[in-house]
Amino acid sequence: MSLETGGLGALFVILAMALVTLATRWGGVFVMSFVPIGYRVRQFIHAMSGSVLVALLAPLAVTGDTGARLALLTTAVIMLTLKKPLPAIAGGILVAALCRQLLPAVG
Amino acid sequence: MTRRDASPHRLDRALVWDGFKALLPLSLFVIVFGVAFGLAATQARLGDLEIVLMSTLVFAGASQFAALELWGPQVPFFTLLVTVFAINARHLLMGATLYPWLEPLSPARRYAIMLVASDANWAMAMQAFGSGRPGLGLLLGGGIALWGFWVLGTWLGLNIGGAVRDPASLGLDMVMGCFLLAMVVGGEKNLRMLLIWSVAAGASLLAFYYLPENSHVVVGAIAGGLVGLAWGKRE
Structure with missing residues (x-):
């Protein structure tokens, strides 16, 4: 099913997106208030919560250009050494920018 | 200190303000990311009102960018909603992992706090809980900071859009990736x-x-x- 985004169509789509997102924000808490959190469930959720981020990142690293890959590498290295997210993120972005400015043919 | 004061699920105005301030440095990056989103959304031909409304009501960057990929004169409605759900399904886990500390609160407060739950403030709250410190202030105050600066950044992106022709050449498309990776590596x-x-x-x-x-x-x-x-x- 496709929706026209002219007129109120776009607002309707955005409202639906907001409701779906709200359901994800409230859903976990809501379910937990009925089902007790067992040890196994906690193990699963804990492993899953880190895995979501990795799963988002993996294709980004594989399909990204040289700038993107070096940016992620830089962030990982700075994060491992300094353990501070701010310099790690800034370093990554800086490397991506430099890479794309200086190596346009490679990037 | 009384037992109640030391409890990790404590929540008062001072803690919320502390949480707000704790997430301020990161919020600078959220502004940049918001600007990038505002720019991208303009290029995807969303109206100004729609763009700001999306950031205000959805407040989930990755899924908003994904929505732009599917945006056009016609939008594949269910594909879009499934995509948004898939990307934001991690909120379910956030809520579940936060539940032990949200349980003592009234349902109204519990769900009100979850309105602003997102990656950074959740991670910082969990870190605090992990070391026995109060984390709900980080979750709520930090969430308000992230939300406010996300909307502000989006709005700036619309208005100063002309200044940044090519966000990728400045590395701005990597803000989300580097942020998520820093969260993973920091864990x-x-x-x-x-x-x-x-x-x-x-x-x-x-x-x-x-x-x-x-x-x-x-x-x-x-x-x-x-x-x-x-x-x-x-x-």
Whole structure:
């Protein structure tokens, strides 16, 4: 099913997106208030919560250009050494920018 | 200090303000990311009102960017909603992991706090809980900071859009990736987590290439979760 985004169509789509997102924000808490959190469930959720981020990142690293890959590498290295997210993120972005400015043919 | 004061689920105005301030440095990056989103949304031909409204009501960057990919004169409605759900399914886990500390609160406060739950303030709150410190102030105050600066950044992106012609050439498309990676690397690191991440990454890539679009997030997450279930942590 496709929706026209002219007129109120776009607002309707955005409202639906907001409701779906709200359901994800409230859903976990809501379910937990009925089902007790067992040890196994906690193990699963804990492993899953880190895995979501990795799963988002993996294709980004594989399909990204040289700038993107070096940016992620830089962030990982700075994060491992300094353990501070701010310099790690800034370093990554800086490397991506430099890479794309200086190596346009490679990037 | 009384027992009640020391409890990690404590929440008062001072803690919320502390949480707000704790997330301010990161909020500068959220502004940049918001600007990038505002720019991208303009290019995807969304109206100004719609763009700001999306950031205000949805407040979930990755899924908003994904929505732009599907945006046009016609929008594949259900595909879009499934994509948004898949990307934001991690909120379910945030709510679940936060539940032990939200349980003592009234349902109204519980769900009100969850309105602003997102990656950074959740991670910082969990870190605080992990070391026995109060974390709900970080969650709520930090969430308000992230939300406010996300909307502000989006609005700036619309208005100063002309100044940045090519966000990617400035590395701005990497803000989200670097942020998420910093969160991953900053977390627990041991052989068990390394295996979980490897399986999650492998499953995600397989799904990325061989399964329907956007399924890789959920597939990778579930695969990693199952490894965590199989290899239980000894405490």
